[in-house]
Amino acid sequence: MLGGPSENPELWAFLQSLRCGELLSGTVTALERFGVFVALDDGPEHPVFPGVGFITIPELCWRRIEAASDVVHVGQRVSCEFLQFDTWNLEARLSLRAMRPDPFQAFADGLVVGQKLLGQVTKLVPIGVFVEVADGIEGLVPLPELAYRHGEPSDIVHVGDAITVVVTEVSRERRRLALSLRQGFS
Template identity: 75%
Template sequence: MMGGRSENPELWAFLESLHRGEFLSGTVTAIERFGVFVALNDGPGHPVFPGVGFISLTELSWRRFEAATDVVQVGQHLSCEFLQFDTWNLEARLSLKATQPDPFQAFVDTIAVGQRLPGQVTKLIPFGVFVQVADGIEGLVHLRELAWTPVDTPADVVRLGDEITVVVTEIDRARRRLSLSRRLDSSAGV
């Protein structure tokens, strides 16, 4: 542990004064494989880390990304939402994605179950394929929904990059999941 209230009274008091949902500004000081450190504009510095603020990878962006550097750069100024006081590391856990509208929720407002959508196959997995139906929005076509006849592996019917038409079978807002099917009608075939 970093040391508690007694070793860093000013930092402890600052972090305790923050409220969930509050916006904090700062500068990205370090990008690690586990997250991003932010030096806050207000409040004291950190005794060990390059910043009091910390954004975990899951809180960086609504969109899928390969590396944190695809989203932020060292030296970049950010405004983030405060999530919680991490008393173990004496840091402010922050969210960058909370400051932006969730593109998934905005997209599903415009579609309905049963609707057909054009899409592109972005990933093949053993039990199905992911299909991008809008910028940053992907849905899963389960193996059993890829064709009318049984399929052993997704590669039997589609390839990465294929443009296909899918139909929306389920919208799960809470889990941010879109279920799709390629079984449009009997004439679609395989």
Template identity: 75%
Template sequence: MMGGQPENPELWAFLESLHYGELLSGTVTAIEYFGVFVALDNGPDHPVFPGVGFITVPELSWRFAVASDVVRVGQRVSCEFLQFDTWNLEARLSLRATQPDPFQAFAAAIAVGQKLRGRVTKLVPFGFFVRVADGVEGLVHLRERTWTSVQTPSDAVQIGEEVTVVVTEIDREQRRLALSRRHVSSEHQ
């Protein structure tokens, strides 16, 4: 273990006083490939790291992004406290928790059976993903693609292609959108 209670009593006491969901403000001090360090306004310094606060990459944004697309060094941020990481003696933070989730807003406005237009963003062995709104992607499963059976998704679509799809399932808890091209009538795609 890196620190421990005896060596850093002030830091330990500060971290133990935090509660899940509490809003903490600070300044971004370093951006790494694995996450972002934040010097917290009312927290003590960290003995090793450039900040007591730490945001993992998935907690930076609802959209898939690299850290440098979301924040910059010196930027002021307000984050929700997630947990006290006792191993690294740091406060795990979430920036995305303070922002509205684009998926939930989108899911509230659509219904199963609805047609959507979108762009193919990624091909996977079992199908392909279509971006139907900013920050919202849905999966067209291979078996849902068309009536003809196709060996690989690339036989059917290319990345960047615009397609018409039908919503077959909305899972708000898992933030998953299932789409199909099978139910789209034979009008121009």
């Protein structure tokens, strides 16, 4: 822990004054593998980190990314939603993705179970295959739905393959799309 209210009174007072959902602006000061530091316009300096604001990788954008640099760069101005006061690190946890509508929800509006979709294989994992069925929208084809015969995902499809899949489940709450390649053959 970086200290209590008595060690950093100005920082504690600022962070405690923030409310969930409040909009904050600032400048990206550092990109790390685990997230992004933001110097907030109205906030004090942080005693250790290059900014009082922090955005984790999942809170940068709605789609899956490999690195923070896929979305932001040092020196970029950002407006974010305040999520919570991290009392351990004395920072404001922020969300950049909350500033944009969730594309999954809009996509899910037009989906029905049993619907066929054309997609592209993006990743092979031990539990199945991820398929991008719209820009930034991926679903999982679990192993049992990959093929009638047993085998490794790489025996059946490869990254970059265009395949037809069938929607087997849509979970708006979990932002998950379950797909079947096997049912796409029928």
